[in-house]
Amino acid sequence: MKKFILLIGDIALLYASLALTLWIRYGELSHELWQKHLVPFTIVFSIWLIVFFINGLYEISKVTNDFKFYGNLIQNLITNGLLSMIFFYLILGRLGQLRPQTVLLILIVIFAILFLIWRKIFYNLISSSTLSNNLALIGINHESLLLIEEVSTKPQLGYKLKLIINPDYSEVPQKYQLVPISRDIANLKDQLIKYKINTVVTTNNPKYGPEVARYLFESIDLKIKYFNLTDFYEKITGKIPLTALERHWFLDNISKKNSSWFLLVKRIIDIFFSLFFGLIYLIFLPLIALLIKLESPGPIIYTQKRVGLGGKIFTVYKLRSMVQNAEKDGAKWAEHGDSRVTHIGRFIRKSRIDEAPQFFNILKGDMSFVGPRPERPEFVEELKKSITFYNERHLVKPGLTGWAQINFPYGSSVEDAKQKLSFDLFYIKNQSTALDISIILKTINTVFNVTLGR
Template sequence: MFKSRSGRRWIVLDFLIGFFALFIALNITPYVDIYEPTNRIWVSLGYGFCLVLSVRLCGLNSLYVSHARSKYEIVIGAIQGCLLAYVVVSLIVGITHVHIFGRYVMLTSLGLSLLGIILSRALDKYALSKHPLRVAFLGCNELLKAFGDRLTSNPHFKIVCAACQDDCDIPEVMETYHYIKVEDPDAFCSYLDAQKVDIVVSCYGSTIPLRVHKVIERLPFHNIEVMNKGSFLERYFREISVTYRNLHWYTSQFIKPNGGAILLVKRILDIFVSMLGLALTLPFWPLIILLIKLETPGPAIFKQCRVGLLGKNFTIYKFRTMGQDAEKKGAQWASTNDPRVTKLGAFLRRSRIDELPQLWNVLKGDMSLIGPRPERPEFVDELKKVIPLYEWRYLVPPGLTGWAQICYGYGSSVEDAKRKLQFDLYYVKNFSIQLELQILLRTIPLMMRGSR
């Protein structure tokens, strides 16, 4: 069940958790007579359906990415998903029925659905650690070692072997992995079958040797999946590798930055949320500005040039969190516990209050609520020279929060920028309203934790 590559089983499981959670709650409440028997079934079916959608919006779609979540992410995602589903169903019931759910129904249904969602994901994570996905490599090259090291350090994967048509001339591969020379495709497939290999990862480029090509053709008959390194990383780690990139990736799904219904819906949501955010927070701005000025001299609103959609520069606005002479030595990477940050500035950064003026950027259209964080032109020029596809992050509007901020956090070096880019590219390739909502929901607990 847990190693199944079919997402339908998880959909059925989540639906049953939601259905029985609300159905039991409606039948054991002291006020059971309020709800007609037929309505109990229909409402429970609706809650099950909503729970399936909501937990996926909150990042708990279990298929492929169970290993990547911490216990905290599982709990927070379950709480968000169950609450979202319950609110939706409660609103529907409140509109269509005379009676609304009481506290007994609410506490019981939420408690049971939370228990079911958390327990199923915890068991999934535990099962994968005890029975990891068994992986075999086809092809031996320099990139295999780094890719293999990443999988070796993860308890949810076990590397069975590395194979190639020819003799391997890379000592690191010979010493680290069980190496096999592919001489007979049928015999090799039988070996993989006997070793219970789940996935074969091709490490070849555009040219695949004939014997290996025959192996790849026959593996589906052994119920063994074949992927390249880039596809494996995208599925199981939800990022796009700039090291394993190829033409097949960016021709398979390319975002048109200047059109599309998704961008129109995204813009409408940006305008609505930014206007609402400004209306709710503007009364507090004078106090924030006063506190900033009392701590250090200089303007309270910080302005800086950033790179936006399609490489166009714009001016970003933030509450100032550093002293006036913070960059007297030129542009510098910001870092965790940056000594240039003031005491008040540290609080503003942790709480993300310093980002509030960027709601004006969102309203103007310079930015969006969701997207890659905009970088300074000085750093962009530098990073484009050393990181492939770096400018691709500007195929979509920059945002207040993004997939990279959720998955990786703060970065203060070129290597950090490379890792964050891989998450940004995943966002670009999988650009959708569903992913937008998932990022928005997963940003809330990060703000509560002050993870910055």
């Protein structure tokens, strides 16, 4: 609902800004003048909204009140201004259509002012105690502490922790003891009423699960929203808490996925995007190949073994970003500032251009455009020993990009692999055509920003 309100607010501001701009520019707002500008600016506004989306401006967890967020807003406005000029002067201008130089300039200024004010108001509204949901947490464990941290540091999520019920006397860190803590589960309903609770999250603790369920059932008339911790944590973070997972979670959430229709559409998208971007990549391949060759002797493209769907080993293709014989002492993770990476290699790795030959893997069917990134067999064997359910990321085809890649920076440790797995499992559970297209758009944006040095 919050995302919808944010989107509707932006759309209303765009058209209000256009109306105000036309009135300032022409001293009137006639029906004829409005109709003349409506269609071309509707196209432009659609582009603007897509740019806002792929840059995360509709992700509530990223709606903050700091300079970084407002800097991102301004950067998006500049990008949209440039795209608008391209549309009006390189496309419509060549057709002898509308070329609203002054109107566009005034519009950008007016919308920028209104947009920044609107986003400030929206942040204050969703962060205010008046509109926040009062949250009660039943049970303390590692995952619930992570949840408390997430809620307390991100008021824009719209939750205020009002009560902790700790029936098994688990230790609560000092910094969270400002919140009322109760061990009295028997009087749960009275406490929910006292603190005006409208959202309850319960940990998956078998020791007091039936007892909690009984007292929650007695409170059913309060019309409170109930969540188990795993589902609520997923809802506000976009990832799955690994230490809370059990086998039944996969049976409940994964076994019903991958309908034949979804897989068919996904395969069509894979073929379309790999052919489209593959042809673009071929245009720049000679230049990239020359730069690789000039800096370091050796092959331009190299191959590696990776683990795919169902644990099947396949050969992946990449542009060489390291010096020749970089792994003569065996496979190891690339690290930040790795001396084996060449200068051109740093650029193509950061911009993900080194992965471009994998369009061929997608066409072959070894990979999909979107999915968990495939790892090397040596690393998979190591990580399976350290991370429970790590092998379950192979329930779907690996991808050229994925949910983990747009939400988590490059990692080179077991802890990083855990974080990426939590995002991968979120994708596997929630995979859909809409989510795939969203990930592709955000990946394109990442490549575009890195290529331009932003």
